[in-house]
Amino acid sequence: MGMITVIGNLKGGSGKSTVAFNLAVWLAWHKRKVSVLDLDPQKTLTDLIELRQEEDYEPPIAMLPSDMPLDKLKDEEGDVLIDVGVANLPGMFTAISQADRVLIPVVPGQADVWSTQRFLGMIASHRPPKCEVLMFLNRTDALGGSKETKEASAAIAMLKSASVLPTRLSQRIWLCRSLSEGLAVFELSPNEKASHEFLGLAKALYPKIKAKQPWK
Ligand SMILES: Nc1ncnc2c1ncn2[C@@H]1O[C@H](COP(=O)(O)OP(=O)(O)O)[C@@H](O)[C@H]1O
Ligand SMILES: [Mg+2]
Numbered sequence: 001m002g003m004i005t006v007i008g009n010l011k012g013g014s015g016k017s018t019v020a021f022n023l024a025v026w027l028a029w030h031k032r033k034v035s036v037l038d039l040d041p042q043k044t045l046t047d048l049i050e051l052r053q054e055e056d057y058e059p060p061i062a063m064l065p066s067d068m069p070l071d072k073l074k075d076e077e078g079d080v081l082i083d084v085g086v087a088n089l090p091g092m093f094t095a096i097s098q099a100d101r102v103l104i105p106v107v108p109g110q111a112d113v114w115s116t117q118r119f120l121g122m123i124a125s126h127r128p129p130k131c132e133v134l135m136f137l138n139r140t141d142a143l144g145g146s147k148e149t150k151e152a153s154a155a156i157a158m159l160k161s162a163s164v165l166p167t168r169l170s171q172r173i174w175l176c177r178s179l180s181e182g183l184a185v186f187e188l189s190p191n192e193k194a195s196h197e198f199l200g201l202a203k204a205l206y207p208k209i210k211a212k213q214p215w216k
Contacts, residue, residue: 002033002079005205006099008123010086010115015105015138017044018175019201020083021061024049025184026202028059030209033078037064039095040085051182070094079206093126101131103205104162105138105169108152120161133162136201139171142193167200 005023007016020036027034038045049061064080070091073080082099084092096102102123106116116135127133135156140149156164169175172194178185186195190213203211 002077003100004073004080004082004098005101005103006082006084006095007103008084008092009104010119011112014107015169017048017083018179019105020045020081021048021179022184022198023202024061024081025187027079028061035062035064035076035078035080037080037082038066039088039091040083041087042085045083048179048182055182057182070098073098096123096126097128099127099131102127102133104133104135106135106152106156107139108137108148113152113155116156117159120159124161134165135162136165137168140168142170144168165201165204167204169197169201
């Protein structure tokens with residue numbers, strides 16, 4: 001049985017679409033049936049998947065129509081990844097009401113920590129009781145030793161209604177580069193640290209999938 005994972009938070013630029021896209025490609029490489037749903041009017045995820053289609057990269061990623069009835073999400077076979085943005089709040093809340101989990105990328109910085117706290121408050125009444133809420137730090141400094149990274153790490157660990165994943169993504173140029181090609185980071189640059197970090201995140205989110213290096 002697949003899982004419905006919503007990737008969200010209040011801030012743009014925190015890596016929601018990047019992570020949704022890379023996870024979708026990673027799942028597809030592992031022969032999982034995966035569909036993505038882009039509920040953010042910015043449509044970054046849609047653009048990425050269309051670019052991938054134009055380039056004919058394998059494996060292709062299936063996209064659900066963004067006007068689909070969200071109460072039918074649970075009928076989807078396989079894993080569903082949903083990219084949400086605050087420009088479509090009703091869509092975001094309805095998707096969360098159907099979710100098995102919500103994944104929140106948090107960029108180090110006081111404003112981001114505050115907005116994450118607000119986001120947790122906003123979704124509290126929409127998420128089903130069994131829906132997990134998971135945060136991870138994204139775009140940290142490469143060594144993870146900056147004051148901002150340490151403070152954000154300590155601050156999100158204190159937030160009660162969500163847990164923190166032990167894996168982080170640093171600020172990595174290869175994540176940007178791969179996106180502009182319509183590729184996942186581990187497809188474009190499997191040996192870069194950016195890929196190792198992403199694979200760590202994927203494994204933490206899907207521990208039952210036996211990770212392989214299918215791109216070799
Ligand atoms: N860990 C990272 N390292 C480098 N660039 C990143 C990272 N995460 C996201 N980005 C870049 O930041 C920009 C915004 O990311 P995006 O996924 O579109 O954010 P959101 O969907 O939350 O608005 C993109 O250009 C993306 O490539
Ligand atoms: Mg986005």
